Amino acid sequence: MITFKKITKTYNPGKIEVHALKDVDITIEKKEFMTIFGPSGSGKTTFLNIVGCLDVATSGEYLFEGERISDLKPIELSMIRREKIGFIFQTYNLIPVLTAYENVEIAMILSRKRYTKDDIYKTLEDVGIADLADRLPREMSGGQQQRVSIARALVKSPKLILADEPTANLDSENAMSIMEVMKAMNEKYDVTFVFSTHDPLVMEFARRLVKLKDGKIEEDRLK
């Protein structure tokens, strides 16, 4: 589904250059539940940003379902994100003025896909927070907010969900619970999950582990 060929990302080209990714080659298949880990500054977030079409590589070729992403304009990248990619953030990033239901609904609206209220409630039910649909983010715990965030990523039936350290702000109990939800969704809907983490317990959930170091893939193994 995803192919990186010699992907390089350099910040400040021509000045004091910082190489976030160096000649990364990787292929991610459908339905994978993959973690990307490594020390701080190893390039995990840059990797996820490029996979998620939020950023573009300085050089190399990126193919998403066979389509060359490297050549797309910002509006075309935006269309890919809204239709095919879901995001889960470390700090949840819910819209504070919207309820749990509305936070999920906005992803559906932006995807331009047809939906009913039941579709939203079903997704909230999938992540175990249907009873919190009318609550604002400030009325929910961190774990509950992250579940809303998962529902928001999942609702539009994307091909890929990217999660940048989704459990970093949670206690271990909540972190495990969130990982279980993510894994269950991966299995139930065959959606590909790629997530970054520092936590060895969280890594245990992954079926594929990719270690980045200094912008290069140091290790890539299946469990």
Add this chain to the structure above:
Amino acid sequence: MIGKIFSLASKNVFRARTRTLITIFAYAFGIGMYILMDGLLGGAYKDSVKNIVQKDIGNIKVFSKGYDINKIVPDPEDYFDEKVYREIFNKYEYSVRELQFLTTIVSGEQQYAGVVRGVNPKSANKVFNYKTDVKVGAWLDSLPDDEVVMGELLAKVLKLKVGDNFVIIYRNRDGNYDAYDFTVGGLIYTGNPNVDRVDVFMKLEKAQEIMGAQGLISDIAIRTNDKGAVERIRRDCGGDLTVYTWEDLSQDFLNINKTKQISSAVLIMMIVIVAVIGIFNTILLGMFERQIEVGTLKALGMSEKEINLLFVIEGGIIGLLGSVVGIITGVILNIPFVTIGISLKGFENMDIGYPVEAVFRSTWNPGSMIFALIFGVVIAILASYYPAKRAARLNPVETLRG
């Protein structure tokens, strides 16, 4: 989609409640002042025009060919024989022949400049409805020939009452100075200071007699709603007479009105600029505070155009609320000025540039309110456009980093 963006924008507007409320009130203050000033100036203009047309000039005034419009009244050499044109002006039911001349009025130690207006009492009353304006004494038609009706404010300056005698000094048609004794038979208060402070009314025949201008008049004033009357009279008179509209003869007033409108518009514009800076600031700060949110929306697939629209709608909503509150404020402030009016009593001798009564009333101008509403929203949208554009161009990678 637009509906959802609008819904989100309306929820965002009150996230920084205090800041938004201050902006709305600043905006409302500017719009409210505009509504009030517009009502007051409109009221002053309306009352002034009414006073000029209904109490002093009429809609049309006809002079001899040589009359210099810059002079207060025609010179004696500009008088003309009204009989020659009687057929033309008899067509106009509401017309009055006048003989006007400048005079100095002397009463004991007091003396004051004024204008004598010799008129046919019945015609003058028909055109200007002066009889109802007589406050003390009577109108000319009930007075002997050597009694006059004087503007109440003029009489006050000269300390004259009904029954008092005074002398007028004037230059007669031969160019010699002459004097004549009169008695105050009535005091008139028309609400037009140009009449109440200046005019002394006497019967036309008496004015012609003391002026040595038998059968002559200085002008004819006509009240008519017939828009084609000016051209028709010009054509009928064949160029022997000069025909002016009230606007031609009130250029000073119209210029003052224009100047006051411009200066009040400048004042209001300055208030609005301050309010617009408030909106600009509110949206810009909102953009800085919500960078992560903008990044998230972009990650979810919201386009630059939609993010731009989100912030512009927020500005528009603030502008709409500010305009509506401003219009309501303006209306509430204007109510006492419309119902009770502004009293200029005690300031009758002060020239405010408008020939208005001691109490003049503000007006309602629905057109200005609609304009204020549209203007308020459009300006707010324009003010929020730049911060909205900045928000739309935020790099999601950088904003999501926090």
